[in-house]
Structure formats: C-alpha cells, structure tokens
Amino acid sequence: MKITEIKSCFVGPVISPEQFIAEHFFLFLAKGEMNAYDGTKHYKLKPGESCMVRKNRLARYNKIKENNEFEKVIFIFDEPFLKDFQKKHHILFKNHPSKDAFIRLKKDKLMDSFLLSLEPYYNGSGDIGKTFSDVKREELLLILLQLHPELSDVLFDFGVPGRLDLEKFMQQNYRFNVSTERFAFLTGRSLSAFKRDFKTIFNDTPNRWLVKRRLQEARFLIEEQKQRPSDIYLDLGFEDLSHFSFAFKKEFGMTASELLDKI
Template sequence: MKATDIKSCYIGPEISPEQFVPEHFFLYIGKGLIHGYDGHRNYTLQSGEYCIVRRNKLARYNKERENGEFEKVVIVFDKIFLRSFFEKHPVTLPEFTSPEAFVLLPKDQLIDHFIQSLMPYYSGFGKIDPQFADLKREELLLILLKQNPQLAAALFNDRDVPDKINLEAFMNRNFKFNVSIERFAFLTGRSISSFKRDFEKTFHNTPGKWLTQKRLEEAHFLLSKKSQKPIDIYLDLGFEDLSHFSYAFKRQFGINPTELVQK
C-alpha cells in the first residue's frame, strides 16, 4: 500500500477555513498539488510532500487536482495538545525567527510509514477514530521533532499575542488577505482602537477604505499591465465575489474590469 492510498482526512479540532491560521497544523499532500502564499513568498507542495503551517499567520492555498483527484491529510497541533505534549516530552527550544507561515519539511521515510499507519483508523468520512486521534498526533510530533529539532521553537516558543510591529510594512505586504480589521489589529500587536488610530496616522485613511483602494490599484495593474482576467485575480486580492469586485472597480475607475482587459 502506498502513502497516497490514504483518503483525505482531518485529525484534531476543527479550525476556521479563513486566511488567518489560529492553530499550527501538519499538511500532507496525498494526491494533487497545493499552491500556497503567506505574504512573503509562494509555495508549491506536490504528492508525497508535507509542511507545517504556523499559527497566528496569514496564509492561503489553492488545490490542484491530479488526474481528477485531490487528497490531503491535515493534523492540527492546537495549544491544548501542545501543552500536554510538552509536559510529557520536554524539548529544547532553539532560536526560530522565520516570519513565514509555511515550514517546508524534507521528505522522510518515517513520515510515509506514519501516513500509511492511519489507514486502519480511518473511518472513510474524513475522520480518524477519536480514541486514537491524540495518540496518532503524539506519534507524528515525536517523529517530526526527532528529524527536525528546530521545529520545537516554531511550535512551542511562539507567543499567544504577537508583538507590536511596523504597521506600514505589514499592511503593504498583507493587504491582499481577506481577513477582518480585528485580525489585522491582532497580528500587528494592537487593540482595535490603537490599530485604527495608528492606521490613520500612517496612511491618512481608514483601514477599510485603504484596503479597498490598495486592492483595486493592484487589480488595475494586473489587468492593464499583466493582461490577467478579473475572474483569475479577484479572490487573490481579497474580494469575496466577482460581482462585488466588478462594482468596486467601476466605481473607482469608471469602467468595468473586463473593458480594461479588452483594450
């Protein structure tokens, strides 16, 4: 049996599908590809590859089917589980300063064997038997830390509340993410009131108006200079639907985005 025989499954507490990552999780690609982005760089994971996606980060990924199929394994390392794990298995916490959300891991035979070991516990409905879920999560984390000791800092040494950081640099790097103002405030180490106050001082605009304008300016560039299509860019620029994007674009520039592409 190959590792790719595992069907898509999820182990651990459910986490929100939004572009803010509330808990660390392990992501394994069984079939297909995943293209990820975290504001710093683009990533591609192919069949048999895996990574850690870190909490308190902005990240999004799009799946690409392979021969009509896509399968993945997601195993969540939430704070409660990690606290319990650390009490049982104290580990050294080396320095880890990377700002990236995706921690790509080298391929290792132990991980392939672990993925195969999930099959007997797999219900066929995307879940592993709850009686064994924490045991399998513990087993996986022991393997990961044995092969990649530097992961300990990424998983155990991060703060519950981010430090206060440079607002201008952060927003210019992450304006494309479709998350709430409250999330942006949290990630920059501010209360919502101090975020709005600092934002006004920095950008001389409200967060909502600035985000819309910044996204539309980027859209205009992609349409007019890169010949991209509205349907291919609106989600990646933080708009929830194509009709809202088209309406906002016409109100800003006086023409429909499709007209700009046709010129």
C-alpha cells in the first residue's frame, strides 16, 4: 500500500470550523490538493506532503479534490496532551521557532512507515478508536521531534499572544471570518480593552468597521479587477452570498452584480 492511498483519518479533540486555529495539528495529504492563507503568506500542499499547523493563528483553507476524492490524515495536539508529553519526555527547547502558520515537514521513511501503520486501527468512520489514539499521537510526536527538533519551540510554548499593533493587525486580517473575541485574544487584549482601543483608532465598533472594510475591498475587486461577487464574498469574510449582497446594496445603493454590469 502506498501512503497516497491512505484513507482519511482524524485523531484528537474536535477542532473549530472557524478560521482560527485553536490547537496545533499535523496534516498529511493523501489525495487532492490544499491551498491555505494565513493573512501574510500563501501555502500549497500536494499529495504525499505534510505540515504542522500552528495554533493561535488565523487561516483559510481551500481544498481541491482529485477524481472527486480528498483524503487527509489529521492529528490534533491539544494543550493537555502536550503538557503530559512534555513532562514524560523532558522536552528541551532549541530556541529556533518558526514564524509560519503552516510548517512544511520533510519526507522521511520513518514518517511513511507510521502513516501506513494507521490502517489496521481505523474504525468504520475512518477514525482511530480511543484505545489507541493517544498511543499513536505520542508515537507521531516522537517521530516529528526526531525529524524536526525545532518544533519543540512551537509545540511546547504555552503562552498567549502578546499585545500587537491593533491597526496593523486589523488591516492585515479583516478578511478572516472570526469573532470579535478572537480578534481581541490575538492582539493580546481583553475584549473590553480591544473595543476601547478599536474605538480610539478607527472611531467605530469592530463589527461595523469589519463590514465596511470588507465592502470597500469588494467594490475595489469588482471595479478594478472585474471580479464576480460569487467569487469573492467568502474570501472577504461573508458567510453567504445573500448576506453579502444585502450589505453591499445597503452601503452603496446598488447590488454588487449591478455594479459589475455597469463596468
């Protein structure tokens, strides 16, 4: 069996579907392709490639099926598991932390053998049963740290994000569809401090500013780049096309489609 023939597998706690990475996780892609964006950098993952995805980051994914199939292996490394692992194995820090949200991992026979070893443990839903899931998570993490010792600085840093330049962060990340609470956390502020600082900088509430900023970008993309509303609304943080169309007409007096027809 080739590693690109592996079926989808998910091990660890459930992760949030929002565009915020709450826990570190390992991702191996068996079939299809995946494009990702973290606000500053684009990433591409092809079949047979793997990466570590960092927690406390904003990220957006776009998966491309191969022959109508998309198969991946995901292992979640949540904080309680990592703290237990650290105590057990006396982890040392290398002081070379990566700044990327998606850390590409090198291919290795040891990793290939591990991935192939998962097949006998799959249950009917493609998951690994609780009896063996933590054992396999520990095995995978030992392999990762052997191949990439520098990951210790990423995985075992249990601190919270520090205080950031709020204006710069929001202008860079306004497209991500996450809650105000997440934005506050990522900029190193309590919710009340975030709202207070936001009002001082932007003279508006976070929710109103986000909608206006996204709509301004939408108008630019339509007028200057001739992009269709259906192609941009998700990337701009709107959950559905009807909400985007309603907000656009309310802001500019015409729908996005009407603006496109006028150009």
